[in-house]
Amino acid sequence: MTRYIIQRLVYMIITMFLIATLTFFLMKLLPGSPLASADKLSEEQQAVVLEKYGLNDPIPVQYYNYMVNLAQGDLGISFQFDNREVTTIIMDRIGPSMQLGIQAMVIGTILGMLLGLVSALYHNSPLDYTSTFLAVLGQSIPSFVFAGLLQFYIGVKLGWFPVALWEGWEYTVLPTVSLAIFPIAIAARFMRTEMLEVMGSDYIVTARAKGVNKFGVIIKHGLRNALIPLITVLGPLAIGLMTGTLVIENIFAVPGIGEQFVKAINVNDYPIIMGTTLLLAFMFIFIILVIDLLYGVIDPRIRLAEGE
């Protein structure tokens, strides 16, 4: 097991290196320069700035310099915000995004699984139809629609929670709910399908024949066997939510990383683009590792195959 994890960590470093390289060159292919919107500067001033940031060097040299700095943990200095380190900027911004994402995922997974369970257990009943209908609705309506509705009805009309901004726990409620609807829908649909399949298995009949009660059959025998496909879809979804969602962050004026990232791309703020990409890539790879390890925890058959 330890050997497997070490092996995976080595692969992670290689992957990160490749992603950094690829992003660097792709970024340089983008049209425009960081100074595109700085037309008030004279040509000499522009030359000075370019020189200062090393943008006059040939691209391979820039790449070499960037990678050497990166290896030392230095992501450079942002072009937009003079003299602010990329690391600090990202760290300031990733907090709210991750908080929203994690809250939405936890709520989404729990509620979605419950909804799916109810659907599966009362298969083909009005309860099942209602929850399936809600799940389809949640999956097909974009989150910004819910965001707007929540803001208007809960935020403005009822006044239960603040409509926007980021000044405390109560400010996270509405964006979290808007974000959670999609994972609820996905989890509910997968849970329902998987539970239906699992509950039809022979070993469920075996468990019932032992005299295990309904609850025990579902929790001890059904749930665990239904979890694998759920984790497979929820993992990548979790990363998507945790790494910031442009639309929701904009609507609720959350100082998250999604908004920042898009802005950086627009103005060719190379260090921020690189830094953010690397961070998101790292989170992605890391979560995939966690999912793979979770598979083993849930299903002993997978554990053994990997251990050897």
Add this chain to the structure above:
Amino acid sequence: MEKLLEVKNMHVSFDTYGGEVKAVRGVNFDVNKGETLAIVGESGSGKSVTTKALMQLIPQPPGRIKEGEILFEGRDLAKMNEKQMQKIRGKEISMIFQDPMTSLNPTMKVGNQIMEGLIKHQKMSKAQARKRVSELLELVGIPDAENRINQYPHQFSGGMRQRVVVAIALACNPKLLIADEPTTALDVTIQAQILELMKDIQKKTDSATIFITHDLGVVANVADRVAVMYAGKIVEIGTVDDIFYNPQHPYTWGLLGSMPSLDSEDEELYAIPGSPPDLLNPPKGDAFAARNEYAMKIDFEQEPPMFKVSDTHYAATWLLHENAPKIEPPEAVKKRMEGNANGSSSSEGERI
């Protein structure tokens, strides 16, 4: 002999979009303490549904026990609710399933799967249950129990898994064991081992067994009595000797005739022509009539009642009616009947 189980006129139906499928249509039989009753018949004859219904393990809906009584030590199981049934299942009646590859939970340790019933029914502590599981594993012939307890099903071979399934069924010393084709999914050498194991266990525990199979060789080997099912009904029931050496129903003749034997001179294996009827619309009269070369006019019009052949032997065929013409059973069956008369074969020797 004391009766353990009495099934009276049990009907089981499944409600489908096409209509009501009458899978079991009025079955009567009983099981005495300590005896083995084999239920034989081809696929779809209602063997499994009959026994699953005893434990209320058929999926409800669409399935339901339409009418009839299932008296287990005098209590009617058909009228019990789910809560009451949970106290019967695994404790007083337990089941051995067909396919050991799918009937164990792949994500649960084998020891825990065996323990579940013990903890629930006998209120054992985890440590006590563990001790009992070791004993059980030894009883079913799984060596190295201490380590095996902590393994998962995929670490067991097919035969070993079936032994685990048997151990689960035996955990609480049930009074009645239902074995639903316990050897069908196993290869022949393992089949023999599991059968030996089951016979052995029955001797040790003295529990009654209902043994479902479509392998007549197995029947001869394990059963005291045999019930032959066709299209949701029992068409003939009797002791092993009654059924093997004095069969009365043409369907039983067909089954026995289609059993391959080593000393047969025939080139071709006999098969009963046609296929079983659609139980969505069961035919009028005797359900077997359409495939029966001895069918008479009345077979297509009226269902035959159970005729008594002897105290232990009953068969539902109009051929036993006093007005029916005398009919000779087919050659293969006659040979078997004569063989018995000469005392040259015993039921033990019938194994394929």
